[in-house]
Amino acid sequence: xxxxxxxxxIHKSFGENHILKGVDMNIKKGEVVVILGPSGSxxxxxxxxxxxxxxADEGSVxxxxxxxxxxxHTKSQVIELRRKTAMVFxxxxxxxxxxxxxxVMEGLxxxxxxxxxxxxxxxxxxxxxVGLAERCDFYPSQLSGGQQxxxxxxxxLILDPDVILFDEPTSALDPELVGEVLNTIKAVAQTGxxxxxxxxxxxxxxxxxxxxVFMEGGVVVEEGIPEEILVNPKEPRTQQFLKRITxxxxxxxxG
Amino acid sequence: xxxxxxxxxxVPALIKAIPVTLxxxxxxxxxxxLLGLGIALIRxxxxxxxxxxxxxxxxxxxxxxxxxxxxxxxxxxxxxVYNYGxxxxxxxxLNAIPAVLYAVLALMLDQAAxxxxxxxxxxxxxxxxxxxxxxxxxxxxSQALIRIVLPQAMAIAVPNLSGLFLGxxxxxxxxxxxxxxxxxxxxxxxxxxxxxxxxAYVMTTIIYEIISFIFNKLFRGCENRLKRFRAGASAx
Amino acid sequence: MGxxxxxxxxxxxxxxxxxxxxxxxxxxxxxxxxxxxxxxxVTIGSLGRNKVLNAVSKGYISFMRGIPTLVLIFLLYLGxxxxxxxxxxxxxxxxxxxxxxxxxxxxxxxxxxxxxxxSYLAVDKGQREAAYSVGMKGFTxxxxxxxxxxxxxxxPALGNNxxxxxxxxxxxxxxxxxxxxxxxxxxxxxSYGTNRLEVYIATGLIFWAICFILEKLSxxxxxxxxxxxxxxxx
Numbered sequence: 001x002x003x004x005x006x007x008x009x010i011h012k013s014f015g016e017n018h019i020l021k022g023v024d025m026n027i028k029k030g031e032v033v034v035i036l037g038p039s040g041s042x043x044x045x046x047x048x049x050x051x052x053x054x055x056a057d058e059g060s061v062x063x064x065x066x067x068x069x070x071x072x073h074t075k076s077q078v079i080e081l082r083r084k085t086a087m088v089f090x091x092x093x094x095x096x097x098x099x100x101x102x103x104v105m106e107g108l109x110x111x112x113x114x115x116x117x118x119x120x121x122x123x124x125x126x127x128x129x130v131g132l133a134e135r136c137d138f139y140p141s142q143l144s145g146g147q148q149x150x151x152x153x154x155x156x157l158i159l160d161p162d163v164i165l166f167d168e169p170t171s172a173l174d175p176e177l178v179g180e181v182l183n184t185i186k187a188v189a190q191t192g193x194x195x196x197x198x199x200x201x202x203x204x205x206x207x208x209x210x211x212x213v214f215m216e217g218g219v220v221v222e223e224g225i226p227e228e229i230l231v232n233p234k235e236p237r238t239q240q241f242l243k244r245i246t247x248x249x250x251x252x253x254x255g
Numbered sequence: 256x257x258x259x260x261x262x263x264x265x266v267p268a269l270i271k272a273i274p275v276t277l278x279x280x281x282x283x284x285x286x287x288x289l290l291g292l293g294i295a296l297i298r299x300x301x302x303x304x305x306x307x308x309x310x311x312x313x314x315x316x317x318x319x320x321x322x323x324x325x326x327x328x329x330x331x332x333x334x335x336v337y338n339y340g341x342x343x344x345x346x347x348x349l350n351a352i353p354a355v356l357y358a359v360l361a362l363m364l365d366q367a368a369x370x371x372x373x374x375x376x377x378x379x380x381x382x383x384x385x386x387x388x389x390x391x392x393x394x395x396x397s398q399a400l401i402r403i404v405l406p407q408a409m410a411i412a413v414p415n416l417s418g419l420f421l422g423x424x425x426x427x428x429x430x431x432x433x434x435x436x437x438x439x440x441x442x443x444x445x446x447x448x449x450x451x452x453x454x455a456y457v458m459t460t461i462i463y464e465i466i467s468f469i470f471n472k473l474f475r476g477c478e479n480r481l482k483r484f485r486a487g488a489s490a491x
Numbered sequence: 492m493g494x495x496x497x498x499x500x501x502x503x504x505x506x507x508x509x510x511x512x513x514x515x516x517x518x519x520x521x522x523x524x525x526x527x528x529x530x531x532x533v534t535i536g537s538l539g540r541n542k543v544l545n546a547v548s549k550g551y552i553s554f555m556r557g558i559p560t561l562v563l564i565f566l567l568y569l570g571x572x573x574x575x576x577x578x579x580x581x582x583x584x585x586x587x588x589x590x591x592x593x594x595x596x597x598x599x600x601x602x603x604x605x606x607x608x609x610s611y612l613a614v615d616k617g618q619r620e621a622a623y624s625v626g627m628k629g630f631t632x633x634x635x636x637x638x639x640x641x642x643x644x645x646x647p648a649l650g651n652n653x654x655x656x657x658x659x660x661x662x663x664x665x666x667x668x669x670x671x672x673x674x675x676x677x678x679x680x681x682s683y684g685t686n687r688l689e690v691y692i693a694t695g696l697i698f699w700a701i702c703f704i705l706e707k708l709s710x711x712x713x714x715x716x717x718x719x720x721x722x723x724x725x
Contacts, residue, residue, distance in 0.1 A: 051390070051391060052390075053387050053390060053391070075395075079393060079395060082390055082391065082392075082393045083393035085391070086391060086392060087387075087388075087391035089384060089387070089388065089391075091384055093382070093384035093385060093387060093388035093391075094388070095385065095388060095389075095403050096382075096385065096407055096484055096485075097403065097406045097407050097410070097484050098403075098484070099484075106392065106394075106402070106403075107392035107393060107394075110394055110398050110402060111392060111393040111394060111398075139483070139484040139485075140484070141484060141485055155392065156391075156392075159392060159393070165391075314699070314703065315695075315699055317654075317702065318654075318658075318698055318699035318700075318701075318702035318703060319658075319695040319698050319699050319702075320658040320659070320661035320662075320672070320698055321658075322661050322662065322672065323661060323672065323691055323694055323695045323698065324695070326687070326691040327688065327691050327692060327695060330687055330688040330691065331688055334496065334688075421556065421557070424559075425557075425558070425559035425560070426559070428559035428561045428562055429559075429561060431561070439559065439561060439562055439565070442562075442565075443565070446569070450573070452565065452569035452570040452573055453566075453569075453570035453571070453573045453574050455570075456562060456565050456566040456569065456570045457566070457570070459562050459565075459566075460558050460562055460563075460566060463557055463558055463559060463562060464554065464557040464558065466557075467556070467557035468557065
């Protein structure tokens with residue numbers, strides 16, 4: 001099967017800081033790729049270069065046969081690329097001036113040009129699926145972090161993108177709220193949609209990932225199926241990282 | 256020592272002058288704030304050259320007293336208009352231009368400068384993640400601005416805009432000096448013949464206080480409506 | 492109506508107008524002094540426990556913020572003597588400059604009071620508690636702990652308010668005081684208005700320059716003050 005996402009030789013610097021040093025990645029339709037790595041390894045930056053929230057200095061991004069050159073691209077190319085993706089943010093980033101329902105409808109109405117009534121109907125359905133049917137008319141500030149993040153997932157899902165990018169979706173949550181969000185993400189994963197997830201949740205990675213990528217120092221150190229990478233990593237850097245993160249003192253198992 | 260007959264006689268004339276004051280304020284605020292928003296966006300996006308010109312304009316407007324701006328507008332604008340008329344081969348009768356136009360121009364430019372600073376800080380106060388979220392669902396920059404960023408920035412800006420508007424209403428009293436018969440000028444005109452100053456100015460003060468009270472309340476209401484999405488607002 | 496202007500003459504007017512600069516500065520400094528003193532009283536009233544004083548302070552601020560300075564000037568300069576004469580007090584001995592200083596003190600005091608109140612309330616509550624915890628008494632805690640912090644917070648607003656007050660001194664001409672703008676008007680009148688636009692632009696440039704300097708001073712003072720704080724605490 002053809003690749004749905006292809007990253008070629010992605011380089012990115014912030015000033016003097018060379019964050020990404022030539023990353024290649026091919027992802028097939030329906031794959032759930034979990035990116036692990038210590039902070040500063042460039043995993044979040046990599047995710048953000050895919051939808052050009054940070055545009056890479058070098059390389060190219062291809063999504064569903066649409067390729068954008070990172071060095072020279074037009075605004076309209078970037079917008080077209082973004083319309084093939086959706087993102088779930090660490091801090092939810094729900095539109096603060098819109099209700100939960102309006103948040104989910106927003107992309108459908110402004111970008112996909114749905115009729116308002118149609119958009120509302122499907123939005124309510126999807127909010128029901130993430131367990132927020134009762135919260136449609138609330139503003140983000142009136143919801144818990146977990147509820148906000150589930151709405152964020154609904155907002156991404158409804159666009160029916162080729163790939164959903166998850167940027168540390170549970171890192172900002174209180175520990176007792178992590179579980180509900182992870183369960184929602186698991187449910188999404190089972191629908192067969194392509195996902196790239198940056199996270200620190202090892203147990204989650206083991207359960208849902210079809211592939212785990214370990215990054216450090218701006219390069220991919222090792223990748224493979226979860227059993228390989230998480231149980232028998234070959235690279236010492238991966239072993240070290242896993243030892244540190246599975247240390248009981250730093251544990252944040254989903255509840 | 257208080258001439259009550261004068262008060263009774265003058266009230267209608269003073270009330271008739273209220274719309275002049277309010278119209279000047281509305282016109283200056285509407286045009287000025289739109290211009291101010293434009294300046295804020297230009298400066299926020301660091302548009303080369305125009306951005307620097309805007310910065311100088313804002314600094315000038317903030318440094319020069321309203322009364323001097325009014326004089327400059329009053330004496331400079333006719334020349335511009337006249338020369339423009341001549342360039343298209345028509346002699347424009349400058350007496351036909353109402354004085355209120357000069358006043359509104361000066362007030363408007365002043366509002367543009369001050370409001371641009373308010374909008375600029377309000378735009379910066381909107382979380383950057385909001386813009387990113389817009390991009391992530393595929394919106395263009397202008398869609399993001401209009402639908403998400405500006406509504407939030409407005410809610411942040413309203414308290415300061417409220418103060419700016421109340422200052423503007425007070426500033427319109429200076430239009431007296433370029434010959435506009437707004438409230439203050441009317442009061443002066445009424446008071447002069449029999450030197451009924453205390454009566455005229457107490458009434459004027461009361462009118463300004465009432466206007467300021469009403470707009471204060473209106474802006475408060477507006478503020479509450481606009482920030483209904485903030486935490487602590489009543490649940491839906 | 493002269494339709495040609497001589498903009499090259501503008502710099503030449505500046506020294507002449509600046510002859511009135513000392514008077515403008517005098518008005519500014521005295522209004523600032525009285526305005527701040529008045530504001531301090533109002534702030535004490537608004538922050539204290541006395542409900543009546545709270546209401547009076549609040550009413551005063553709201554009243555002063557509602558009335559245009561020009562109307563306040565007319566009210567005091569033209570209206571007040573009329574009333575006082577009625578009760579047998581002659582106010583004709585008071586100078587025009589004194590009237591202007593009184594009006595500007597009153598109108599600026601409301602802004603200063605709001606600034607003081609906001610800065611005072613912005614100081615973390617824990618600071619006062621900490622001061623008490625080491626055994627300081629009420630006024631000592633205010634003088635040594637609260638005030639220095641509130642002052643630091645107030646500097647930007649103080650700078651802005653002083654600039655606003657400086658701009659408002661331009662209203663002195665309305666009662667015939669020959670301040671900067673009064674001088675400019677006199678010069679314009681002396682030439683029968685032929686050079687008025689140039690003169691007013693020159694006056695505008697003077698105000699702009701002085702405001703620019705005031706703003707820079709305020710910024711560097713703020714920097715120096717907060718830097719001093721950091722050194723003191725580290």
